[in-house]
Amino acid sequence: VLIHAEYAWLGASTVTGGVAVEVEDGTIVSVGGSTNKTADVTLGGILIPGTVSAHSHAFHRRLRGRTQGEGGDFWAWREAMYRLAADLTPEAYEDLAAVVFGEMLRSGITAVGEFHYLHHQPDGTPYLEPNMMGMALVRAAERSGIRLTLIDALYLTSGADGAPPLPDQTRFSDGGIEAWEERARAMASLVQGKPTVALGVAAHSVRAATPNDLARVADLASDLDLPLHIHISEQPAENDECLAAHGVTPTGLLAATGFLSERTTLVHATHTSANDRELISGSGAGVCLCPTTEADLGDGIGPAAEYAASGVPLSLGSDSNAVIDIFEEMRRVEHHDRLRLGRRGVHQPGDLLRAATVGGMRALGWADGGIITAGAPADLVVVDPDSDDLHGIDEDNAVAAIALAATRASVTDVLVNGEHVVRDGSLATSS
Numbered sequence: 001v002l003i004h005a006e007y008a009w010l011g012a013s014t015v016t017g018g019v020a021v022e023v024e025d026g027t028i029v030s031v032g033g034s035t036n037k038t039a040d041v042t043l044g045g046i047l048i049p050g051t052v053s054a055h056s057h058a059f060h061r062r063l064r065g066r067t068q069g070e071g072g073d074f075w076a077w078r079e080a081m082y083r084l085a086a087d088l089t090p091e092a093y094e095d096l097a098a099v100v101f102g103e104m105l106r107s108g109i110t111a112v113g114e115f116h117y118l119h120h121q122p123d124g125t126p127y128l129e130p131n132m133m134g135m136a137l138v139r140a141a142e143r144s145g146i147r148l149t150l151i152d153a154l155y156l157t158s159g160a161d162g163a164p165p166l167p168d169q170t171r172f173s174d175g176g177i178e179a180w181e182e183r184a185r186a187m188a189s190l191v192q193g194k195p196t197v198a199l200g201v202a203a204h205s206v207r208a209a210t211p212n213d214l215a216r217v218a219d220l221a222s223d224l225d226l227p228l229h230i231h232i233s234e235q236p237a238e239n240d241e242c243l244a245a246h247g248v249t250p251t252g253l254l255a256a257t258g259f260l261s262e263r264t265t266l267v268h269a270t271h272t273s274a275n276d277r278e279l280i281s282g283s284g285a286g287v288c289l290c291p292t293t294e295a296d297l298g299d300g301i302g303p304a305a306e307y308a309a310s311g312v313p314l315s316l317g318s319d320s321n322a323v324i325d326i327f328e329e330m331r332r333v334e335h336h337d338r339l340r341l342g343r344r345g346v347h348q349p350g351d352l353l354r355a356a357t358v359g360g361m362r363a364l365g366w367a368d369g370g371i372i373t374a375g376a377p378a379d380l381v382v383v384d385p386d387s388d389d390l391h392g393i394d395e396d397n398a399v400a401a402i403a404l405a406a407t408r409a410s411v412t413d414v415l416v417n418g419e420h421v422v423r424d425g426s427l428a429t430s431s
């Protein structure tokens with residue numbers, strides 16, 4: 001298929017006019033200037049790589065509006081989230097995720113990392129098919145047409161001291177590291193051969209795993225060559241708990257257990273010390289920022305500028321999905337740093353777009369993705385320069401306008417793996 005785009009962002013500081021993108025079997029095979037060949041598809045507007053939510057819990061979407069107005073802290077919010085998790089069946093989980101993934105696609109998100117820990121029946125008994133809940137997410141992704149990395153998270157303890165799961169956490173737990181590993185390996189077989197589904201693994205947090213568990217999860221990621229994720233230092237209380245139990249910060253514990261490497265993505269990493277950040281940048285690990293969720297939950301403003309300055313690869317996540325708009329996540333990375341540091345232009349617009357695209361694909365194990373170039377998956381999004389957000393912009397400042405002024409309302413068309421899944425703002429599939 002030959003696509004002709006009026007403009008495209010090819011990674012430079014400006015957009016390029018008249019770009020031909022040739023796609024075969026879901027992969028971009030060539031990118032060039034205007035061609036004599038007749039285009040199969042003509043896309044008006046600005047073509048950008050598909051954006052990525054590298055950290056999502058689809059089921060939290062149901063809390064939208066139901067907790068935003070409440071008081072309390074992160075831990076009070078967590079109670080509400082646990083009540084929601086208690087009665088979700090595989091069918092309800094799939095339907096809810098399909099709706100969320102549809103919303104993501106219409107907003108220009110072409111790939112999602114689902115951080116999945118809702119594994120078992122409410123009393124902790126495995127389903128007949130132990131990966132029934134994970135497969136519900138896979139089916140939801142296939143129904144909606146989004147690219148999915150299912151990140152299977154281990155959740156065995158209720159604190160850094162190794163205490164057993166709370167009653168509300170029973171369905172998250174496999175009961176032991178061996179059982180988790182066996183189920184995760186089975187999940188790898190279940191998704192094998194699916195062109196738009198991949199597997200990642202995670203430990204939920206240093207609160208949910210012992211040091212030995214962390215080492216075992218990292219070993220499995222290495223053994224199967226999978227992305228490795230973890231929530232880290234979202235709240236100061238987690239740091240205190242980890243220091244009390246292990247005498248090191250959460251990041252220090254990851255370094256000591258072999259969890260930090262180039263395959264690792266640290267979600268949030270909000271409350272890290274300078275020493276933590278040295279460990280992170282030295283290891284090649286990336287950081288996934290979730291600014292709208294971190295703001296909603298009162299987590300704090302993370303040191304994005306410090307990570308960027310030391311070369312830590314950044315990605316973005318919609319996390320709780322109280323808001324699904326990766327353009328807003330991009331903008332907030334810059335705006336939070338402006339508010340924190342008292343200066344402007346902390347992150348270059350192109351770098352914000354890279355966090356939302358190539359950074360996300362890297363975090364989710366799609367190594368060549370997130371850029372419009374030969375060899376990349378054909379995940380593409382069109383933003384309308386005549387939208388309310390963008391009308392009147394110039395070619396020269398289009399990249400800044402997309403990163404700092406656009407919203408999901410500017411998205412008109414979306415392609416995933418070469419399939420045209422959103423046309424003129426509407427989903428082509430029925431989810």
Ligand SMILES: [Zn+2]
Nearest residue numbers: 057115231319
């Ligand atoms: Zn999360």
